[in-house]
Amino acid sequence: MKKSTFLVFTMPSFIMMTLFIALPLLIVLIQSFQFNQDVLETIERENCDPFGCKTETITVPVLDENGNKIKNNIWVGFQNYKNILKFEQLSSVISNDGFEWSKIRSIDFYKALRFTLTFTFITLPFVIILGLILALCVNVLINRLKGPIIFITLLPFIITPVIGALSIKWLFIGDGILTLFLENILDKDIALFSQGWTIEILMLFYRVWHTIPFAFVIFYAGLQTVDKEKIEAAFVDGANRLQRLRFIIIPHIMPLIVFVALIHLMDSYRVFDEIVGFSASGFRISLQWMTYDFLRIDDSGTRSIGRASATSVLTMIGIIIILIPVLRRTFKEQKEKKL
Amino acid sequence: MKKILVLFAIFTSFFFLAGTNAKACELNNSVPVTSLSAGFDAWKVVTSAMEECGNFTPTLDQEYRDKLVASLESNPSQFTMAGVSASTNVSVLDAGVTRPLDDLVAKYGDSLQDNQKIVIDGKIMAIAMMTNAQHLFYREDILSDLGIDIPTTYDELLKAAKVIKDAGVVDYPLGGTFKSGWNLGEEFVNMYLGFADSFFDGNMPAVNNNDGYETLKMMKKLTEYMDPEYLTSDSTYVQQQFQQGKIALANLWASRAGAMDNAEESTVVGLVKFASAPKAKKNGKPASTLWWDGVVIAKNVTDEEAEAAFKLAMVGLDPANLGANPEAAPWLSNAFDPAPSNIGAILTAKSGAAPYPASAKMSTLHGVLGAAIGDYLTGAATAKATLEKIEADYITAATEKGLL
Numbered sequence: 117m118k119k120s121t122f123l124v125f126t127m128p129s130f131i132m133m134t135l136f137i138a139l140p141l142l143i144v145l146i147q148s149f150q151f152n153q154d155v156l157e158t159i160e161r162e163n164c165d166p167f168g169c170k171t172e173t174i175t176v177p178v179l180d181e182n183g184n185k186i187k188n189n190i191w192v193g194f195q196n197y198k199n200i201l202k203f204e205q206l207s208s209v210i211s212n213d214g215f216e217w218s219k220i221r222s223i224d225f226y227k228a229l230r231f232t233l234t235f236t237f238i239t240l241p242f243v244i245i246l247g248l249i250l251a252l253c254v255n256v257l258i259n260r261l262k263g264p265i266i267f268i269t270l271l272p273f274i275i276t277p278v279i280g281a282l283s284i285k286w287l288f289i290g291d292g293i294l295t296l297f298l299e300n301i302l303d304k305d306i307a308l309f310s311q312g313w314t315i316e317i318l319m320l321f322y323r324v325w326h327t328i329p330f331a332f333v334i335f336y337a338g339l340q341t342v343d344k345e346k347i348e349a350a351f352v353d354g355a356n357r358l359q360r361l362r363f364i365i366i367p368h369i370m371p372l373i374v375f376v377a378l379i380h381l382m383d384s385y386r387v388f389d390e391i392v393g394f395s396a397s398g399f400r401i402s403l404q405w406m407t408y409d410f411l412r413i414d415d416s417g418t419r420s421i422g423r424a425s426a427t428s429v430l431t432m433i434g435i436i437i438i439l440i441p442v443l444r445r446t447f448k449e450q451k452e453k454k455l
Numbered sequence: 456m457k458k459i460l461v462l463f464a465i466f467t468s469f470f471f472l473a474g475t476n477a478k479a480c481e482l483n484n485s486v487p488v489t490s491l492s493a494g495f496d497a498w499k500v501v502t503s504a505m506e507e508c509g510n511f512t513p514t515l516d517q518e519y520r521d522k523l524v525a526s527l528e529s530n531p532s533q534f535t536m537a538g539v540s541a542s543t544n545v546s547v548l549d550a551g552v553t554r555p556l557d558d559l560v561a562k563y564g565d566s567l568q569d570n571q572k573i574v575i576d577g578k579i580m581a582i583a584m585m586t587n588a589q590h591l592f593y594r595e596d597i598l599s600d601l602g603i604d605i606p607t608t609y610d611e612l613l614k615a616a617k618v619i620k621d622a623g624v625v626d627y628p629l630g631g632t633f634k635s636g637w638n639l640g641e642e643f644v645n646m647y648l649g650f651a652d653s654f655f656d657g658n659m660p661a662v663n664n665n666d667g668y669e670t671l672k673m674m675k676k677l678t679e680y681m682d683p684e685y686l687t688s689d690s691t692y693v694q695q696q697f698q699q700g701k702i703a704l705a706n707l708w709a710s711r712a713g714a715m716d717n718a719e720e721s722t723v724v725g726l727v728k729f730a731s732a733p734k735a736k737k738n739g740k741p742a743s744t745l746w747w748d749g750v751v752i753a754k755n756v757t758d759e760e761a762e763a764a765f766k767l768a769m770v771g772l773d774p775a776n777l778g779a780n781p782e783a784a785p786w787l788s789n790a791f792d793p794a795p796s797n798i799g800a801i802l803t804a805k806s807g808a809a810p811y812p813a814s815a816k817m818s819t820l821h822g823v824l825g826a827a828i829g830d831y832l833t834g835a836a837t838a839k840a841t842l843e844k845i846e847a848d849y850i851t852a853a854t855e856k857g858l859l
Contacts, residue, residue: 165747166583309686417549417550
């Protein structure tokens with residue numbers, strides 16, 4: 117292909133990617149080194165409400181001639197990152213009292229990081245193994261049953277994540293149906309939303325339930341391309357079911373397993389819906405939830421754009437680190453294929 | 456034939472209803488007006504009266520504070536008018552997105568009382584319609600059965616809770632709006648003002664002291680008598696706990712009092728009574744804050760729209776309309792007697808509860824409180840560490856905003 121033709125063909129997507137991916141990333145990066153402040157002044161203000169009049173000294177934003185707030189972006193270096201990572205507090209905790217987890221988790225970032233990592237790595241094997249088992253089971257069904265069963269298995273994936281999380285919450289919160297059911301069986305009072313670990317298990321369960329169909333569909337498609345002759349040959353050679361799975365099927369769909377792992381790692385590192393859906397923020401928070409919380413406007417009408425950007429950048433760095441092993445593997449394979 | 460008659464009856468009743476609806480509002484509004492406000496009963500009463508005048512589209516949203524400033528800031532504003540509280544009014548004032556109402560009040564505001572006018576530096580910036588406060592809700596039948604006096608202090612409340620727990624008449628003796636976030640922050644603010652007077656020294660926080668410690672300790676004692684899922688429990692949840700007869704005592708918003716006797720939802724009609732918020736210290740003031748709710752009109756709308764919005768608001772806030780629904784809220788109007796369900800708010804104000812100290816720094820602290828206290832209540836952090844974290848987080852946030 118001529119170079120100019122190549123450029124003409126790729127230009128639209130190149131422009132789009134710059135506009136919608138590279139530029140916003142750059143802006144977030146810049147904002148993470150800034151404080152976005154209103155210009156403030158301290159004034160005396162007389163305020164009369166139903167409870168009486170009083171004059172108070174308060175700090176308010178300065179308004180320009182059009183009556184708008186004057187915004188100021190101040191470069192603060194790594195201050196936003198310092199405010200989030202709190203290295204000083206961390207090092208004092210570690211050096212003074214030995215390693216005490218309860219004190220480290222009082223820093224929001226580490227609390228969120230802990231949850232995000234466990235969430236990501238505990239759900240991963242469940243999604244892959246259960247998805248694979250499901251695909252293998254459906255694969256041996258008679259053809260007439262396959263369609264309806266596939267449709268039913270896909271349902272959890274179709275539900276909007278927040279809605280799914282809410283409905284599971286309502287099954288269990290307070291005297292939800294399933295809590296009542298469990299209380300009847302176990303004959304004791306159960307409150308699943310009164311401590312962190314039970315909510316965490318519910319969130320893990322929900323994410324696994326919600327993502328299995330995705331893994332299942334990918335694996336099921338992969339199973340259709342397994343070479344039947346190879347399987348038959350192995351059968352003739354006396355390989356049992358497990359050996360056929362281990363030596364023929366799994367190597368064949370390995371690229372798909374890597375693909376599912378890749379997508380799942382990226383997705384679950386951004387865990388957010390569960391925290392909101394399960395009202396879990398009193399017990400468990402995630403990195404994305406921190407970004408959201410900083411971005412939320414408070415009663416004074418301002419938001420912490422600087423710290424929100426900094427947590428976004430840290431989340432991005434986290435995802436890249438987690439993906440490195442998987443990406444290296446894919447890269448190597450590509451290289452080998454070329455050779 | 457019978458079917459046709461039934462259909463005919465249904466149709467005529469529709470026309471009849473439509474006819475009465477049109478008559479309910481004498482004002483014939485031709486300018487499209489929109490509003491954004493919270494969604495509790497009082498706002499339903501006000502906005503549904505306004506809707507009958509035509510061309511009015513209200514948005515009732517309990518999370519309205521998330522979009523209030525941003526939507527009024529745009530030009531033209533996304534909403535012609537908005538419902539605000541004592542605290543959100545500060546955010547729209549600070550952003551300069553609402554307009555002075557003096558001209559409109561002079562022209563159309565004859566029905567308003569002076570205490571409804573929110574006057575900032577001599578200009579009327581909002582019209583208050585009701586007060587609100589968290590105060591004591593109690594099950595009269597349970598207290599009298601067990602021979603308990605109405606608690607006036609939190610120590611008495613705890614004793615009463617213990618008696619009720621031992622008697623085992625309800626699932627949990629206490630309810631509380633302890634949902635982490637704004638609700639939990641508000642609980643701290645209420646309790647702290649029962650012990651102390653000020654949260655700040657200039658713009659610096661001043662809660663890391665003995666009063667802050669006592670506040671946290673009291674909150675934790677209360678949670679021992681609550682549904683253990685208290686960190687997810689908001690006003691609506693506590694209201695339902697009452698309505699379903701699961702709790703006996705709670706400090707709940709006055710705007711929820713009317714719902715206790717709503718026969719469609721409540722199994723305890725006539726059994727829940729109201730009293731002043733308990734005091735934190737003997738001889739202190741009630742551990743509660745006084746709020747007001749009212750309407751503002753956006754700056755970035757035409758004068759014509761603003762005028763139409765104000766006229767509509769006057770229909771909604773008309774004493775005749777409010778007087779027809781006295782149980783919906785402690786209305787500010789003196790034109791009618793308050794409903795029995797408003798007595799708690801009135802008593803709380805009379806016993807000297809403090810108004811919510813709305814300001815930019817308070818909003819910042821409120822957010823920090825709501826996020827930090829959960830860990831203390833669940834035992835994940837000590838009181839000392841929690842108070843230190845509150846101060847440190849406030850200083851971080853306030854520095855970022857330029858308050859410090």
